[in-house]
Amino acid sequence: xxxxxxxRKIFGALFALVIGFGYIAAVTNTYFTMxxxxxxxxxxxxxxxxHFHGDPSKTLLATKxxxxxxxxxxDDTQLRTIMNWIAGGxxxxxxxxxxxxxQAQCVRCHNAGFFRPLETFEDVAKTATVDTGMTWERLARLxxxxxxxxxxxxxxxxxxxxxxxxxxxxxxxxxxxxxLSTLLDTGSWWLTRINPAYxxxxxxxxxxxxxxxxxxxxAVWYDAFLARGETEK
Ligand code: HEC
Numbered sequence: 257x258x259x260x261x262x263x264r265k266i267f268g269a270l271f272a273l274v275i276g277f278g279y280i281a282a283v284t285n286t287y288f289t290m291x292x293x294x295x296x297x298x299x300x301x302x303x304x305x306x307h308f309h310g311d312p313s314k315t316l317l318a319t320k321x322x323x324x325x326x327x328x329x330x331d332d333t334q335l336r337t338i339m340n341w342i343a344g345g346x347x348x349x350x351x352x353x354x355x356x357x358x359q360a361q362c363v364r365c366h367n368a369g370f371f372r373p374l375e376t377f378e379d380v381a382k383t384a385t386v387d388t389g390m391t392w393e394r395l396a397r398l399x400x401x402x403x404x405x406x407x408x409x410x411x412x413x414x415x416x417x418x419x420x421x422x423x424x425x426x427x428x429x430x431x432x433x434x435x436l437s438t439l440l441d442t443g444s445w446w447l448t449r450i451n452p453a454y455x456x457x458x459x460x461x462x463x464x465x466x467x468x469x470x471x472x473x474x475a476v477w478y479d480a481f482l483a484r485g486e487t488e489k
Contacts, residue, residue: 265480268416272473275413279469286462292323305455308448310389317383318342328361346384351377389449399442406441406465410434413472420479430471437464 293303294311311319321335329335334357341354358366358374366374373379390398414431440461447454 264419268419268476269480271412271416272476275409275469276473279466283466289324292326293319295322301455301459304448304458305452306387306389308390308395308445308455308458309450309452310387312386312388314387315342315346315384316387317380319387320383325362329357330361334361342384346381348377351380354380390445392449395445395449399445402442403438406438407435410438410468413469413476417472417475420475421483422475422479426475430468430475433464434468434472437461437468441465 287299290303290307291297291299293306294300296302306319306323310316314322318339321329321338326335337357338354341350344350355377358380362374366372366379368375372383374383410431414434417427417430420427441458441464444454444457444461448458
């Protein structure tokens with residue numbers, strides 16, 4: 257085996273190892289940001305629906321406080337204070353106790369310097385109207401990060417797969433699966449934002465994306481550790 261071939265195999269195996277753990281971390285992160293969206297700890301298609309499309313029967317503030325932001329509250333009394341304020345019309349008169357809770361529990365993240373400020377009455381009032389899901393602005397930013405980030409990973413892992421000795425048709429299949437499922441995944445977020453019925457497509461395309469990472473990593477490892485001498489080319 258030439259030095260270059262050995263180097264390529266070591267490089268591929270290590271890269272695939274890091275990507276493998278990176279993928280597990282990404283799935284864990286998605287679980288933590290989404291699984292409480294509907295208030296129930298299980299991660300279901302309903303969480304995806306609410307995350308992107310919103311819950312028109314609730315306000316954004318109420319949805320998040322029953323969902324992913326619930327752990328930031330100290331106790332049920334705080335939750336009740338805010339929910340009563342929302343139910344009572346979210347008016348300026350009753351805002352002071354709510355402001356104190358937000359100040360203590362939320363503003364270290366939700367300030368004007370970071371994301372979705374919750375400092376003034378005006379800030380908070382905007383989240384106390386009907387929940388229409390993820391803002392277009394946030395969706396655009398998430399899509400741009402995702403397409404560039406995952407797109408580059410598809411490129412790098414795809415290149416390593418292209419270099420292995422597995423059959424041509426498998427290479428093409430894995431590479432195409434990576435790029436296409438990434439596009440489908442991001443596209444399905446926008447579709448779900450518009451129509452909640454597409455939440456199932458988010459799950460499906462996410463699974464296809466996972467299949468790409470699994471198959472790509474397997475192909476690279478197989479080539480590095482198990483394939484016979486025919487890898488020499
Ligand atoms: C550790 C940082 C942090 C703290 C503390 C925090 N949040 Fe959040 N908040 C986030 C992140 C990150 C998101 C985006 C992910 C999500 O929607 O679950 C978010 C999303 C939200 C959203 C939706 C914003 C949007 O435009 O989609 C609301 C409303 C919200 N939080 C309210 C609260 C409230 C109320 C508290 C205090 C009880 C709180 N948050 C505490 C980090 C934080």
